[in-house]
Amino acid sequence: MARPVWSGTLTFGLVSLPIQMYPATDSHTVRFHQLQRGTSDRVRNKRVNERTGEEVPLDEVVKAYDDGDEYVLVEPQELDDIAPGRSKSLEITGFVELAEVEPVFFDRTYYLGPKGKEYAKVYALLHKALEEAGRAGIATFVMRNHQYLVAVKAEAGLLTLHTLHWADEIRDPRQEIDDLPGRTKVTDRELKMARQLVDTLGMEWRPEEFRDTYQEQVNALIKAKRTGEAVEKAEPPAESTNVVDLMDALRASVDRAKKPSGSAGKAPSGGAKGGGGKKRGSDAPAPPTRISDAAAKRRGRGAGKGAAKGKCGTGPASLDTLTKAELYQRATDAGLPGRSAMNRAELIEALRGTHRRRASS
Incomplete structure (x- = not known):
């Protein structure tokens, strides 16, 4: 059984629903190790201080932003402190027609489950309302230091969450592809x-x-x-x-x-x-x-x-x-x-x- 990758509270209007989020897909890609040619020696990646050449423990690694003149250090806790809703809130801001969301926006899919049997009624109510309306709830939330735009849908008897690309992440094909056909005549x-x-x-x-x-x-x-x-x-x-x-x-x-x-x-x-x-x-x-x-x-x-x-x-x-x-x-x-x-x-x-x-x- 899969373990939840995120838990928090889904809200729509004044209604709150504690939920847990589970991965909906699994990759079956064959995984390879790296070996030095001619030997059976594993090749591993290490965190190494580029000045001293010594390995650095994970707890001594901090995030830093290069602003051109110097590094601005940022601690993980500082990122958590500024996260909207302290990373535990998934607030639906509105509901859109499913057909309005173009396929290019969809990224990954997750299953949503109620965090406890006592929330089954609220869960079923939201599922039924979305199913009958043919709409998806649009929301944002923070997971692992990233904010996500998501669509919450009713599918196959449960609620699903689809992460979406931000609008400025969608590339314009006319700028990316040089030889797109224009007004090509076909008989x-x-x-x-x-x-x-x-x-x-x-x-x-x-x-x-x-x-x-x-x-x-x-x-x-x-x-x-x-x-x-x-x-x-x-x-x-x-x-x-x-x-x-x-x-x-x-x-x-x-x-x-x-x-x-x-x-x-x-x-x-x-x-x-x-x-x-x-x-x-x-x-x-x-x-x-x-x-x-x-x-x-x-x-x-x-x-x-x-x-x-x-x-x-x-x-x-x-x-x-x-x-x-x-x-x-x-x-x-x-x-x-x-x-x-x-x-x-x-x-x-x-x-x-x-x-x-x-x-x-």
């Missing part, structure tokens, strides 16, 4: 085809179907280096679409997205039919995976050979030679459920199972 045919592609690839938001595959590859790399196995390299990035071939690329994308799954050639339940933009079911074709030109050429050669010999080209032996992108495309063509969450080995095993079932039927 009606290009726009119609692009809209059709967007509608055809319509999907329901299911975050559980997406995984951090890079961290999985990092873990696989560590395992392979431990056991001395070969390491599979990632696919090279797809090349940029040539503007001259834009319509051809759009048309091919729409055609591939419309392609029904399964050997019987029937569209899956809830799948996209034509350009109607219906949402796909969990077993419908996933968005097409980008494939490099080299992989596309290999697939084209393989398809030609398979057609000449009258084989499907998905036999157990041939699967080991395919890239993950090619395996994923075959899984899409076969309508394999859950393929978006599979790694390369799982895709091979699932496709082999499909091949065995077809061979026995």
